[in-house]
Amino acid sequence: MSKPLSDHDRKKQISVRGLAGVENVAELKLAFNRHLHFTLVKDRNVASKRDYYFALANTVRDHLVGRWIRTQQYYYEKDPKRVYYISLEFYMGRTLQNTMVNLALENACDEAVYQVRDVQCSPCFLDSMASLGLAAYGYGIRYEFGIFNQKIVNGWQVEEADDWLRYGNPWEKARPEYMRPVRFYGRTEHTPDGVKWVDTQVVLALPYDTPIPGYRNNIVNTMRLWSAKAPCDFNLKDFNVGGYIQAVLDRNLCENISRVLYPNDNFFEGKELRLKQEYFVVAATLQDIVRRFKASKFGSREIVRTDFAHLPNKVAIQLNDTHPAMAIPELMRVLVDEEKLDWDKAWDVCVRTCAYTNHTVLPEALERWPIDLFQHLLPRHLEIIFEINRRFLQYVASKFPGDNDRLRRMSLIEEGGCKKVNMAHLCIVGSHAVNGVARIHSEILIATLFKDFYELDPHKFQNKTNGITPRRWLVMCNPGLAEVIAERIGEEFVRDLDQLKKLLKFINDDAFIRDIAKIKQENKLKFAVHLEEHYKVKINPQSMFDFQVKRIHEYKRQLLNCLHMITYYNRIKKEPNKHWTPRTIMVGGKAAPGYHTAKMIIRLITAIGEVVNHDPVIGDRLKVIFLENYRVTLAEKAIPSADLSEQISTAGTEASGTGNMKFMLNGALTIGTMDGANVEMAEEAGEKNLFIFGMRVEDVDAMDAGKGYHASEYYNRIPELKQAMDQIAGGFFSHKQPDLFKELVDLLMHHDRFKVFADYEAYIKCQDKVNELYKNPKEWTKMVIHNIAGCGKFSSDRTISQYAREIWGVEPSLEKIPAPDEQLK
Numbered sequence: 001m002s003k004p005l006s007d008h009d010r011k012k013q014i015s016v017r018g019l020a021g022v023e024n025v026a027e028l029k030l031a032f033n034r035h036l037h038f039t040l041v042k043d044r045n046v047a048s049k050r051d052y053y054f055a056l057a058n059t060v061r062d063h064l065v066g067r068w069i070r071t072q073q074y075y076y077e078k079d080p081k082r083v084y085y086i087s088l089e090f091y092m093g094r095t096l097q098n099t100m101v102n103l104a105l106e107n108a109c110d111e112a113v114y115q116v117r118d119v120q121c122s123p124c125f126l127d128s129m130a131s132l133g134l135a136a137y138g139y140g141i142r143y144e145f146g147i148f149n150q151k152i153v154n155g156w157q158v159e160e161a162d163d164w165l166r167y168g169n170p171w172e173k174a175r176p177e178y179m180r181p182v183r184f185y186g187r188t189e190h191t192p193d194g195v196k197w198v199d200t201q202v203v204l205a206l207p208y209d210t211p212i213p214g215y216r217n218n219i220v221n222t223m224r225l226w227s228a229k230a231p232c233d234f235n236l237k238d239f240n241v242g243g244y245i246q247a248v249l250d251r252n253l254c255e256n257i258s259r260v261l262y263p264n265d266n267f268f269e270g271k272e273l274r275l276k277q278e279y280f281v282v283a284a285t286l287q288d289i290v291r292r293f294k295a296s297k298f299g300s301r302e303i304v305r306t307d308f309a310h311l312p313n314k315v316a317i318q319l320n321d322t323h324p325a326m327a328i329p330e331l332m333r334v335l336v337d338e339e340k341l342d343w344d345k346a347w348d349v350c351v352r353t354c355a356y357t358n359h360t361v362l363p364e365a366l367e368r369w370p371i372d373l374f375q376h377l378l379p380r381h382l383e384i385i386f387e388i389n390r391r392f393l394q395y396v397a398s399k400f401p402g403d404n405d406r407l408r409r410m411s412l413i414e415e416g417g418c419k420k421v422n423m424a425h426l427c428i429v430g431s432h433a434v435n436g437v438a439r440i441h442s443e444i445l446i447a448t449l450f451k452d453f454y455e456l457d458p459h460k461f462q463n464k465t466n467g468i469t470p471r472r473w474l475v476m477c478n479p480g481l482a483e484v485i486a487e488r489i490g491e492e493f494v495r496d497l498d499q500l501k502k503l504l505k506f507i508n509d510d511a512f513i514r515d516i517a518k519i520k521q522e523n524k525l526k527f528a529v530h531l532e533e534h535y536k537v538k539i540n541p542q543s544m545f546d547f548q549v550k551r552i553h554e555y556k557r558q559l560l561n562c563l564h565m566i567t568y569y570n571r572i573k574k575e576p577n578k579h580w581t582p583r584t585i586m587v588g589g590k591a592a593p594g595y596h597t598a599k600m601i602i603r604l605i606t607a608i609g610e611v612v613n614h615d616p617v618i619g620d621r622l623k624v625i626f627l628e629n630y631r632v633t634l635a636e637k638a639i640p641s642a643d644l645s646e647q648i649s650t651a652g653t654e655a656s657g658t659g660n661m662k663f664m665l666n667g668a669l670t671i672g673t674m675d676g677a678n679v680e681m682a683e684e685a686g687e688k689n690l691f692i693f694g695m696r697v698e699d700v701d702a703m704d705a706g707k708g709y710h711a712s713e714y715y716n717r718i719p720e721l722k723q724a725m726d727q728i729a730g731g732f733f734s735h736k737q738p739d740l741f742k743e744l745v746d747l748l749m750h751h752d753r754f755k756v757f758a759d760y761e762a763y764i765k766c767q768d769k770v771n772e773l774y775k776n777p778k779e780w781t782k783m784v785i786h787n788i789a790g791c792g793k794f795s796s797d798r799t800i801s802q803y804a805r806e807i808w809g810v811e812p813s814l815e816k817i818p819a820p821d822e823q824l825k
Helices: 007-016 025-039 049-078 095-103 124-131 243-258 272-294 308-314 327-338 343-353 371-377 379-399 404-410 423-429 439-447 451-456 470-476 479-489 497-506 510-535 558-574 596-612 632-641 659-665 678-685 697-705 711-717 719-730 742-750 757-774 777-789 796-808
Strands: 082-086 136-141 149-153 156-160 180-184 187-191 194-198 201-213 220-229 315-320 354-357 368-370 420-422 433-436 461-463 544-549 583-588 622-627 644-647 669-672
Touching: 025 049, 049 095, 049 201, 049 220, 082 124, 082 272, 095 124, 095 201, 095 470, 124 136, 124 201, 124 220, 124 470, 124 796, 136 272, 156 596, 180 272, 187 379, 194 327, 194 379, 201 243, 201 272, 220 243, 220 272, 243 272, 272 315, 272 327, 272 371, 308 315, 308 343, 315 327, 315 343, 315 796, 327 343, 327 354, 327 379, 327 423, 343 354, 343 379, 354 423, 368 371, 371 379, 371 420, 379 404, 379 423, 404 451, 420 423, 423 451, 433 439, 433 796, 439 451, 439 461, 439 678, 470 479, 470 632, 470 659, 479 497, 479 510, 497 777, 497 796, 510 622, 510 632, 510 777, 544 632, 544 757, 558 583, 558 596, 558 622, 558 719, 558 757, 583 632, 596 622, 596 742, 632 659, 644 659, 659 669, 659 678, 659 777, 669 678, 669 757, 669 777, 678 777, 711 719, 711 742, 711 757, 719 742, 719 757, 757 777
Parallel strands: 082 136, 082 315, 136 220, 315 354, 354 433, 433 461, 544 583, 544 644, 583 622, 644 669
Antiparallel strands: 149 156, 180 201, 187 194, 201 220, 368 420
């Protein structure tokens, strides 16, 4: 019997088929040693794992550079329409392995010893844009400190700064020659020559470029992140005697703009620093966009194109959420004040260039900036927003005469105590397309939040269901599964995920069923070892691995999961001799630092774990583990090992989710509500192949419109729910502090907007069905195959192709461009 292939060998196999080029191990070893020696100034005796990683990263980067330069040359020569994707939170993950998969380099890197840590990387969309041959750029901020590292201390979340740049980042290249000034504060002067914004404070935006390789097509796009720098004369013009030292020290203040990423907690707080970040990224990016639009040849700074009427034919700007909304007034300022277009022409250009993606239906998450803050920080932009609003309300009034209430609802300016700018309204009015990120989400938007705007301009509204890249979320993180699939249907699925439908032919193939189950078991064993090493908890690898990993938030209902943990615990305690399906329930995710309730939820999960995991009666039939510091790197280990994926938000609250898709692609079954992308997952795989439970959106609406939600009714009617709540309230999980969870109990009993108890009964029944099926491994695995086969729709390649054709007006292409050593055609 041959020994099972390691992940490394499997990846080698899948990336080696029919590929030539740089797979020269000797050449790579030479480059690796050269970087260790010359770049890192280390020899083998003193080099650490990090040094080896950096040496390998630099070696891989060398192979990118030629293609990177060639791609940019190619764009300048072909002059395609360029797509600019602006986001304030590009997430980080493993760059090295992803790059090696896309370059087909992995098999040649056997010699290198490397350890991958979290480094800046492109999310799924940038990967797909490069793989589909789009001339696309990702723009954001180069935060010195990314999302915090989470430590669990005595059961509580504690935040630590994520100093991810401490050792440098081998993937990025600083571009000081493209530094751009960004202005703040000051005042406006209206002169016969137009409006001038004067007496401003300047901050410099220093760009750092990271290469984004497409999948084996020689295309390498750019992600450009801006870092804030103080200008040399910062505060020196008004310095007094002895003020020089203070002026230099004060430089830090303006460099704070790119210091830290604001955690996305679905709750808007109007902080001046945040508005500064939002304007900083769009002001710097738009200068880049205009410069590229005007220039003709690669490397040339001569201005060739000056007619801005052509801008929408050459530029598409995608606003990812409302955070980059300032791109709209900033583009108007550039066109009207600097390029001297008249308002109507400028507005037409602006609307045809910009498009907006909405990511949430929760009203408290929507950005509303106080007018006083705007006036102080960006006085010219406030004037422009007032003018956009004046003209817009005139247009609305002409369509709906006499409907003053509608004017009030649709205004960009919210009246009331403190006047505010509604950024979502600004985005809708200033864009030619508005989309949600799953079908149900897009439907909810036009039925509720943006109903008035839909009635005014129905053609603007679209849906673009989210997707994930199969390169990272299958080939790279689960090579065993990728190989088993490739053996049956070939490798085309990596760039055309719809091919997975072909797996349905093997639904009754015993050998295939065995292979799928075997890969899952191997992944579970690997993750069990990881858990034992890192969490010092021994788990049963035969148990069902049940995961809920996502930000900790009331609407995601980690509390419903907690109630199931307690209920299952109580059942085993009551009948310890019964044959129970063993489970390891794992919850991971960060709570925003200021979100007290979310932190209490984490404390409850860790408290349940402390009791359950040490109860001798339970043994290894139930374990509850909170996964500390959940992030992309941990996700890549966890997701391939999952049996069950919990997607249990209240129907109508989750925009889409992508974790649900990652689990599905990696052979986990989903227990979930009809919310977000779950709806379409059930459609693609067949609803009978998911564990769907609970209220639908219409049930939630009916409850709200009717008698309302009363937690006590469920509490008094359902004995197991009452028992679980009484245990939480009575200190069963917190002996030393019996009233520790008083606030959570109070929340669930009296102030629960997300109706946890209303779905409790259906959820527990559904979990019973999960347990039953798990006892029949063959039927379970058949259901898994249905799910994997139904994943085609959830590729980010499909998502991006739809954005390209239906919003940006560009055609995706799977053609390869010539490699650096070939002639450009």
